[in-house]
Amino acid sequence: MNMNVPSLLQEPRVSLLGNTALLFEAPGEFDLHTQRRIWALADQAMDWPSVAEAVPGMTNLMLIFSEPPRDLEAFERKLFDAWATGEEKQMKPREIEISIAYGGAGGPHLREVAENTGLSVADVVKIHTDPSYTVYAVGSHAGYCYLGGLDSRLFLPRRKVPLVSIPGGSLSIAGMQTGVSASAGPSGWHTIGHAEISFFNPEKRPPALLGPGDIVHFKAESILS
Amino acid sequence: MIEVLSAAPLMTVQDLGRSGFYRYGVCRSGAMDRLALAVGNLLLGNDEGAAGLEIPLPPVKFAFREDVNFALTGADCAAKLDGRPVPPWWAMQAEAGQTLSLAPSRSGTRAYLCLAGGVDVSEVLGSRSTQLREAFGGLEGRPVGKGDLIAATGNDVVLPEDGAGALPPSLALVLPDSSAIVVRVVAAAEYDHYTAASQHAFWNAQWEVTAQSNRAGFRLAGPDLELAHALELRSHGVVPGVIQVPAGGHPIIQLADAATMGGYPKIGTVIEADLWRVGQAKAGDRLQFVEVDYSQALDALAAVRTYLDDLKNQAARLRGASRRWRQA
Numbered sequence: 001m002n003m004n005v006p007s008l009l010q011e012p013r014v015s016l017l018g019n020t021a022l023l024f025e026a027p028g029e030f031d032l033h034t035q036r037r038i039w040a041l042a043d044q045a046m047d048w049p050s051v052a053e054a055v056p057g058m059t060n061l062m063l064i065f066s067e068p069p070r071d072l073e074a075f076e077r078k079l080f081d082a083w084a085t086g087e088e089k090q091m092k093p094r095e096i097e098i099s100i101a102y103g104g105a106g107g108p109h110l111r112e113v114a115e116n117t118g119l120s121v122a123d124v125v126k127i128h129t130d131p132s133y134t135v136y137a138v139g140s141h142a143g144y145c146y147l148g149g150l151d152s153r154l155f156l157p158r159r160k161v162p163l164v165s166i167p168g169g170s171l172s173i174a175g176m177q178t179g180v181s182a183s184a185g186p187s188g189w190h191t192i193g194h195a196e197i198s199f200f201n202p203e204k205r206p207p208a209l210l211g212p213g214d215i216v217h218f219k220a221e222s223i224l225s
Numbered sequence: 226m227i228e229v230l231s232a233a234p235l236m237t238v239q240d241l242g243r244s245g246f247y248r249y250g251v252c253r254s255g256a257m258d259r260l261a262l263a264v265g266n267l268l269l270g271n272d273e274g275a276a277g278l279e280i281p282l283p284p285v286k287f288a289f290r291e292d293v294n295f296a297l298t299g300a301d302c303a304a305k306l307d308g309r310p311v312p313p314w315w316a317m318q319a320e321a322g323q324t325l326s327l328a329p330s331r332s333g334t335r336a337y338l339c340l341a342g343g344v345d346v347s348e349v350l351g352s353r354s355t356q357l358r359e360a361f362g363g364l365e366g367r368p369v370g371k372g373d374l375i376a377a378t379g380n381d382v383v384l385p386e387d388g389a390g391a392l393p394p395s396l397a398l399v400l401p402d403s404s405a406i407v408v409r410v411v412a413a414a415e416y417d418h419y420t421a422a423s424q425h426a427f428w429n430a431q432w433e434v435t436a437q438s439n440r441a442g443f444r445l446a447g448p449d450l451e452l453a454h455a456l457e458l459r460s461h462g463v464v465p466g467v468i469q470v471p472a473g474g475h476p477i478i479q480l481a482d483a484a485t486m487g488g489y490p491k492i493g494t495v496i497e498a499d500l501w502r503v504g505q506a507k508a509g510d511r512l513q514f515v516e517v518d519y520s521q522a523l524d525a526l527a528a529v530r531t532y533l534d535d536l537k538n539q540a541a542r543l544r545g546a547s548r549r550w551r552q553a
Contacts, residue, residue: 062462
């Protein structure tokens, strides 16, 4: 899940997920330029007849087959050609501010994060609220956003023992990532706050509140260590 | 309409699953044994993808509140309609007032109860499948419990008098004999990063399905799988069938309710044609992985398609013959 682990890839790589899907991994650094190319590639591939859905990941793209192509080589050539155009998708980002109650019952690991990073609780909150975060991809669970932009001073390994469940709205950090869970589920991350926000509504189109390219700001509504 | 007289845990309404909303983080859901659900539907003259009830842990008891055709497929649960045995993989008519009971499974794990026209619940995001985590789809996004009433959409299909059955997939789509459940796997991106010993172990061990297994995934016990060198991946899309290997070295097969993205190394993917075999495994069962390539995976998928098409045609012919006989 680490976001800016140096990629070993010099060339784009494709691999199979059985006969259900194909995974395309971009070469090079983890950055927004590469991600914009992934978004552009996703838009193109969505129109291909054998593709049911193009699903952007972190500088990669999963293509779920509607009908798995017999001629896989031709399919891969088409994919590499589309990538080679170098097109980047320019988004008109929506910006959203999310109010966070840092610490307290909804952020049980805030103090621990401060101790493990050698920062004060106030500094952790300041460093976490300073940047603008970009939504790179949506996934894992419904409406969950993979955010880029966490300050390296807050990089911490995941917890040794994952929590069986954290509530929806939990703000967590781990590795080089941060995010707010959209529904209750297990988590191996450090939960430092809570937001009252709904990221997903199956009755809406699109059902997810945020999409790739959108910008997220966190605002400290309260801080309890 | 049928009423649930005694419920089994984690019984849910499922169809063949959701597609088209993966990029919003919405997983496939759907039946763990999609083939069994499809067979039940075809026996009833339904669309293959109509919704049915997935019953992972019988015993369970239903009361019919109307005359309606039903089909039972998947696990063999020694079903009885008012005390009369109902053969496995069978469709027949029930009359209002009759009671259908399923005992704990004798073979397989998940039984499917299909009803004429399909279970009548609203589509959410293009599917009637229950999404438990976000609590939508199926019956209000929750498991089906005691006292719940399940409505059938209904159709005008008339079944032969004593019903009609199907040759189970385990007999129609036979794989090499083994003391374990054989499933075919295509190697995945990180396969080559495992030590030779781990690659060998992956194909040759019998992997035990552990108790930490559910609709999201099956955790397997067996030899530790070791990477030849450390590997950190960027999160990417994951589909049912992908076999991830977290740091502990024990594989997890991602299944119907799995997360849509993940970043653990993946050693292989169970082919679509064999996912039902995994879906019928229970804790304590053993799986044996057999390597196939992409084109063999497509051949296997085509064989499943042929099996379903043949079944659909045969079921229609049988209904036609029975109708003509009754009219004569």
